[in-house]
Amino acid sequence: KAGVTQTPRYLIKTRGQQVTLSCSPISGHRSVSWYQQTPGQGLQFLFEYFSETQRNKGNFPGRFSGRQFSNSRSEMNVSTLELGDSAPYLCASSSQGELFFGEGSRLTVL
C-alpha cells in the first residue's frame, strides 16, 4: 500500500507570492490533516478535512487555507507569503485514530 505522498518536496518562493501544496492520502483514508513543523514549536495543527469538509482548524491566519477533493486528495494554499512561513509542511492521513505522515513539503520563503 502506498504511503502518504506530498508534492512538491522542496520549493522556494519570494515574499508576497502564494504557494499550493498537494497531499495524496493512503488509499481508503478519508481524513487528511496538515501541520507546520518549526524548531522549538514542534508540529502546529493547521486544519483537518474529512469527505471534503473541514472539521477542525488551528490558529493560523486566513492566508492559510485548504481543501479536499472527492478522491480525498488535499491541497493547502498559503497566500501573501512571509519569511516566517518558511518551514516543512506535513500532511497526514488517518485511520482508526492513527496518523500516517508524508515526507513533507519544505517551503523556503526568500
Next chain:
Amino acid sequence: AQSVSQHNHHVILSEAASLELGCNYSYGGTVNLFWYVQYPGQHLQLLLKYFSGDPLVKGIKGFEAEFIKSKFSFNLRKPSVQWSDTAEYFCAVRVSGTYKYIFGTGTRLKVLA
C-alpha cells in the same frame, strides 16, 4: 486550551544507556496518546499509542510508555538505547472523539556510539 509538554528538548546518551522522555498533557477528559519518531531525513512514524486498557504500552524497536492518568503523563522509555535511536521524538494527544491532535515540541535524542 489543551497542551502537551515535553520537558527534555535535547538528550545525549551513550549506547546501552537507559532512556526516559517525559510527556505531560493538560486535559481532564479522555485522551488518546501517541509517541511519534522522526529519524534523520525520514517522515514521522508511529512508535506506540494508548487508547485504553493496560496503561503500559509496548511499541516498536523496544520502546514502551506508561500512561499515568493521575499525573497526566505518558513517558517514553527504553532500557538500552542504540545509535540508531538517534532521532526526534514527539508526544501527541488527541481528545477522544475529536479530530485534532496536539503535539509536543519534540525531544532531539542523540546516541553516541
